[in-house]
Each structure stands twice: as C-alpha cells, then as structure tokens.
Amino acid sequence: xxxxxxxxxxxxxxxxxxxxxxxxxxxxxxxxxxxxxxxxxxxxxxxxxxxxxxxxxxxxxxxxxxxxxxxxxxxxxxxxxxxxxxxxxxxxxxxxxxxxxxxxxxxxxxxxxxxxxxxxxxxxx
Amino acid sequence: xxxxxxxxxxxxxxxxxxxxxxxxxxxxxxxxxxxxxxxxxxxxxxxxxxxxxxxxxxxxxxxxxxxxxxxxxxxxxxxxxxxxxxxxxxxxxxxxxxxxxxxxxxxxxxxxxxxxxxxxxxxxx
DNA sequence: ATATATACCTCGCCTGTCAAGGTATTTTTT
DNA sequence: AAAAAATACCTTGACAGGCGAGGTATATAT
Numbered sequence: 264x265x266x267x268x269x270x271x272x273x274x275x276x277x278x279x280x281x282x283x284x285x286x287x288x289x290x291x292x293x294x295x296x297x298x299x300x301x302x303x304x305x306x307x308x309x310x311x312x313x314x315x316x317x318x319x320x321x322x323x324x325x326x327x328x329x330x331x332x333x334x335x336x337x338x339x340x341x342x343x344x345x346x347x348x349x350x351x352x353x354x355x356x357x358x359x360x361x362x363x364x365x366x367x368x369x370x371x372x373x374x375x376x377x378x379x380x381x382x383x384x385x386x387x388x
Numbered sequence: 389x390x391x392x393x394x395x396x397x398x399x400x401x402x403x404x405x406x407x408x409x410x411x412x413x414x415x416x417x418x419x420x421x422x423x424x425x426x427x428x429x430x431x432x433x434x435x436x437x438x439x440x441x442x443x444x445x446x447x448x449x450x451x452x453x454x455x456x457x458x459x460x461x462x463x464x465x466x467x468x469x470x471x472x473x474x475x476x477x478x479x480x481x482x483x484x485x486x487x488x489x490x491x492x493x494x495x496x497x498x499x500x501x502x503x504x505x506x507x508x509x510x511x512x513x
Numbered sequence: 514a515t516a517t518a519t520a521c522c523t524c525g526c527c528t529g530t531c532a533a534g535g536t537a538t539t540t541t542t543t
Numbered sequence: 544a545a546a547a548a549a550t551a552c553c554t555t556g557a558c559a560g561g562c563g564a565g566g567t568a569t570a571t572a573t
Contacts, residue, residue, distance in 0.1 A: 284561060285529070286502050289410025291560080293510045300512035307520050317505050326562045329522065334560085352520035352569050371510055377411050378503055380442050385418045385496055387425035410560075413529060432551050451531050454553065459529090477538050477551040 291323065291331050292340075293374070296367040299341060299359040306332065306355065332357065340366050408446075416448065416456050417465075418499070421492040424466060424484040431457065431480065457482060465491050 298309045306328055314322045323331075335341045340363030346354040359367070423434045431453055439447045448456075460466045465488030471479040484492070 283414075283498065283502070285414025286498070287506070288413050288560065289408075290506050290510065294506075297510045297512050305520080313509065316508060320501070321505060321509075324562050327560080330560075350570075354520065367512070371512075373408065373411070374506065374510060376445070377408065378507075380446060381412070381415050381419075381499065382503075383441060384438065384446075385415065385422045385499060387422050387492070387496075409530065430551080449531050452529075455529075475539075479551065
C-alpha cells in the first residue's frame with residue numbers, strides 16, 4: 264500500500280513538491296465538481312469527504328481547495344452563498360451551475376481517454 | 389473521440405494552458421523512463437513514439453521534453469552520451485540508470501493506486 | 514484553562530509546461 | 544538548383560496550479 268498524501272515538501276534540500284501532487288493536478292476541479300454534482304456543500308465537508316473516500320491517502324490542502332473555489336466561481340462553474348448556521352462556524356456553500364455540469368462531464372469523458380493513454384504510455388513491455 | 393493534445397494556449401484572454409496538460413503533468417518523467425526501460429533512445433525518437441502510440445492524440449512539447457531530460461539526468465535517473473552518427477543530425481542518447489529503474493517502478497505502482505483513486509473521486513453517483 | 518475541531522481566508526514561493534525563439538544537417542519537393 | 548520540410552538539438556521567460564505558512568473566529572473536549 265502506498266500513501267499518496269504527505270510526501271515531503273522539503274524547502275531546504277531534497278525535491279520540492281511530490282510527484283503525487285502533479286499526478287492529481289488537473290483533477291482538483293473535477294473532484295470538487297463531482298461532489299457538488301450530488302449536492303451543495305462547503306469546503307471543509309468536501310475535503311473531509313475526499314479523505315474518507317480515499318481512506319486518508321489523499322487530501323486537498325486548504326490553500327489548494329480555496330484557490331480552486333475562487334477559480335471555479337470565476338469561471339461560472341459554481342456559485343456560493345452563506346449558510347444560515349445558528350451555531351458553529353459559518354459555512355460558505357457552493358452550488359454547481361449548468362456550465363459547471365457541462366465542464367464536469369467533459370472532464371470525466373476526457374479522463375477515460377487519458378487514463379487509457381497513460382496506461383499505454385507507461386508500460387515498459 | 390477526444391483529441392487530447394493541441395488545446396489552445398491562448399496568452400491573450402481565454403484560459404491559459406489546457407486541462408489535458410495538467411492531467412498528463414506528473415507522468416512526463418515516467419513516460420520517458422518507460423521508453424528508456426526498453427532501450428536507449430533520444431529525444432526526437434521518444435517524442436515520435438509517443439505520438440504514434442497515442443495515435444497523435446498526445447505529444448510532448450519540445451521544451452517540456454528537454455526540460456525533463458535535464459531534470460532526470462540531474463536526479464541521476466538517466467545518463468546521456470552523443471551518438472556516433474556519420475550522417476544526419478547528431479543525436480544525444482539517454483540511458484536509464486538503476487536509480488531510474490527504481491524510480492520508474494515506484495511511479496508505476498503509484499499510478500495504479502492513483503488511477504483507482506481518481507476513478508472513485510470523480511464519480512458523481 | 515488549554516487543546517482540538519470546525520470553518521473560513523490570503524500571501525508568496527516553487528515547479529512543470531510551453532510559446533517563441535534559435536542552430537545545424539539532410540531529405541524531399543518544386 | 545532552389546525551396547521546403549524533416550530530422551535533431553537547445554534556451555529563455557512567462558504562466559498557472561499547488562501549497563507552506565500564516566491568519567481569523569466559534570464551539571467542543573480535555
């Protein structure tokens with residue numbers, strides 16, 4: 264078993280940023296949108312869901328997560344609104360738009376192609 | 389059918405750099421090493437092989453390719469030597485090292501995990 | 514009282530990608 | 544014979560995503 268997350272990000276010596284990060288890159292948006300396809304949600308919950316779903320092998324860093332929200336909202340793929348919590352910390356909920364749904368479907372289809380492509384390309388035999 | 393490569397890289401307006409690029413990112417090194425696992429080769433040939441293997445759907449940009457060679461050589465995963473062509477343009481051949489082989493195997497194993505992980509994460513149902 | 518969990522956010526650096534530019538030789542087309 | 548395309552290499556500079564490190568505020572558990 265390989266733990267994907269928590270590769271060392273050593274600023275002093277050693278390589279910066281793990282391979283795993285770059286392997287996930289390009290899927291962040293789709294992963295978030297996949298969650299919003301099911302129901303509106305907020306950052307903290309989405310991240311927890313990812314961790315649970317991957318048995319702790321992967322988590323989005325907060326900075327990455329919130330950067331992605333800004334990017335997706337700017338692109339018109341999601342819209343946000345504040346929840347009306349009477350207790351606990353406030354939550355900013357996100358909702359996927361029709362544009363976002365289309366983008367999600369496109370990326371999902373693309374993934375099917377790319378997955379097979381990479382399978383073929385990294386074979387040594 | 390989706391053409392992975394040749395998404396527009398519009399510097400003026402529109403989104404910069406395509407999703408596809410980011411989906412491949414993190415596999416470039418492994419793809420190159422996979423080719424060198426079979427036999428020594430040189431940049432131009434490796435790139436042609438990738439294009440053929442993917443039916444033209446994907447190609448490494450030259451800048452990306454040569455950047456990767458520098459990176460891999462610096463890391464000790466490959467070594468290079470000039471071919472002794474008597475005709476045609478000179479070729480710089482690359483050879484994978486033991487360290488490179490180990491790195492390749494590690495990335496390959498990682499891919500198997502990550503592929504399944506992404507499959508699960510981008511499901512909407 | 515202190516620590517942990519929930520929940521949000523931004524700044525600035527790092528890294529891989531690649532457009533755009535270059536050089537030199539050989540083969541193919543006009 | 545001249546022009547174009549293919550082979551084959553290379554570097555520079557800008558860009559965008561990831562994320563460490565820092566921050567705020569409330570609620571619960573120790």
